[in-house]
Amino acid sequence: MPLSEHEPIVRIAAKGDGVTTSGRHVAGAVPGDLYSQEHGVEPGTHHVEPPCRHFTRCGGCQLQHADEEVLRKFVIDRVVNAAAGQGLEPGNLLPAHLSPPHVRRRATLHGLRTQKSAVLGFREGGSHRIVDLAECPVSHPAIVGLFQPLRELLATHGPRGNVDIALTVCDQGVDAGLVHFPLEDLAATEGALDFARDHGLARLTIDQGYGAETVWEPEPATVTLSGVPVGLPPGAFLQATRDAEAVMIADAREWLGGSPIVADLFAGLGTFAFALAGTGPSTRKVLAVEAECAAHLSSKVASTRTAGKMIALHRDLFRNPLQPAELDRFDAVIIDPPRAGAKAQIAQIAESTLSRIVYVSCNPSSWARDAATLGAAGFKLEQLRPVGQFRWSTHVELVSLFTR
Numbered sequence: 001m002p003l004s005e006h007e008p009i010v011r012i013a014a015k016g017d018g019v020t021t022s023g024r025h026v027a028g029a030v031p032g033d034l035y036s037q038e039h040g041v042e043p044g045t046h047h048v049e050p051p052c053r054h055f056t057r058c059g060g061c062q063l064q065h066a067d068e069e070v071l072r073k074f075v076i077d078r079v080v081n082a083a084a085g086q087g088l089e090p091g092n093l094l095p096a097h098l099s100p101p102h103v104r105r106r107a108t109l110h111g112l113r114t115q116k117s118a119v120l121g122f123r124e125g126g127s128h129r130i131v132d133l134a135e136c137p138v139s140h141p142a143i144v145g146l147f148q149p150l151r152e153l154l155a156t157h158g159p160r161g162n163v164d165i166a167l168t169v170c171d172q173g174v175d176a177g178l179v180h181f182p183l184e185d186l187a188a189t190e191g192a193l194d195f196a197r198d199h200g201l202a203r204l205t206i207d208q209g210y211g212a213e214t215v216w217e218p219e220p221a222t223v224t225l226s227g228v229p230v231g232l233p234p235g236a237f238l239q240a241t242r243d244a245e246a247v248m249i250a251d252a253r254e255w256l257g258g259s260p261i262v263a264d265l266f267a268g269l270g271t272f273a274f275a276l277a278g279t280g281p282s283t284r285k286v287l288a289v290e291a292e293c294a295a296h297l298s299s300k301v302a303s304t305r306t307a308g309k310m311i312a313l314h315r316d317l318f319r320n321p322l323q324p325a326e327l328d329r330f331d332a333v334i335i336d337p338p339r340a341g342a343k344a345q346i347a348q349i350a351e352s353t354l355s356r357i358v359y360v361s362c363n364p365s366s367w368a369r370d371a372a373t374l375g376a377a378g379f380k381l382e383q384l385r386p387v388g389q390f391r392w393s394t395h396v397e398l399v400s401l402f403t404r
């Protein structure tokens with residue numbers, strides 16, 4: 001291509017680069033832009049001003065320069081293309097859900113004490129360097145409000161090495177977990193406790209190399225799931241945004257509305273199990289199966305509020321998936337596995353007599369692989385909704401319904 005010849009950008013690749021008609025990948029470009037080797041990227045109508053001053057340096061976001069139309073299409077294409085790669089076509093492609101700014105309720109930051117102060121933020125893309133954040137338009141205000149206080153805590157009492165800081169917004173406020181943060185003396189211990197008290201933390205845990213130890217928790221930290229307060233173990237998984245969680249729950253409820261006995265596999269704290277069981281008068285029974293012990297115990301304790309409609313089972317579904325004879329007892333299954341998918345469990349579902357599966361996924365690629373197994377067993381992809389709850393990132397999720 002001559003240096004001055006312009007090529008249009010026609011799509012966004014999986015990692016966020018713009019792609020020209022000839023297949024050239026161009027960083028920082030979106031559909032509608034023009035690219036030439038001589039002039040670089042000439043912004044088009046879908047190219048917008050990034051809302052964050054740290055964009056391009058911070059590795060947390062890749063698509064802040066794309067407008068709403070491009071973001072929505074990217075989320076849809078990632079899911080639809082993953083399905084098409086396995087020969088699957090949804091009977092009904094539902095509108096994509098995009099989470100708005102300022103709602104992400106969990107984040108893991110990195111901190112480092114310097115000679116005069118400290119830096120705190122996410123890492124640069126492809127690097128271990130920390131971007132010292134002054135703002136974060138994707139994160140909940142309660143999380144952003146702790147950036148400077150945490151920086152001051154690290155500057156005063158932090159170690160010389162890297163510190164990881166997990167922040168989660170729960171019912172009582174922000175749950176903060178510090179890793180690689182040794183309390184080497186009384187001053188450091190008092191400083192950590194003063195920090196937790198002065199900033200109204202729901203809980204402060206510190207991992208000094210032996211696992212998370214709670215040093216501050218005025219009352220038990222909980223997260224409310226479909227009206228049920230569930231104990232929140234340190235580091236427990238939650239959907240990143242409440243709005244995306246609500247959309248996926250609404251879809252699951254609608255698609256499983258007539259199923260009286262349901263198994264929730266990889267149930268975690270019970271995000272879907274509590275929604276399906278409910279606390280009011282109903283006859284539906286839900287078995288919530290989870291391998292992680294702390295999450296299982298939390299959901300088991302909270303299940304007493306469902307009047308016996310939800311039962312929690314501790315079981316590793318990777319090593320010991322439910323077998324066809326066990327699955328045949330249920331009218332439907334909802335499954336929400338980790339990023340690796342659920343190859344072993346899906347194989348058993350395929351051999352069962354089940355005819356209705358809701359599959360929630362945080363990885364379109366592993367979902368599509370599992371979906372192909374279901375397709376070979378006679379299931380059809382009836383409903384599919386792309387979900388972009390990690391706004392401005394290339395991380396895409398989905399909720400789907402398979403029937404046979």
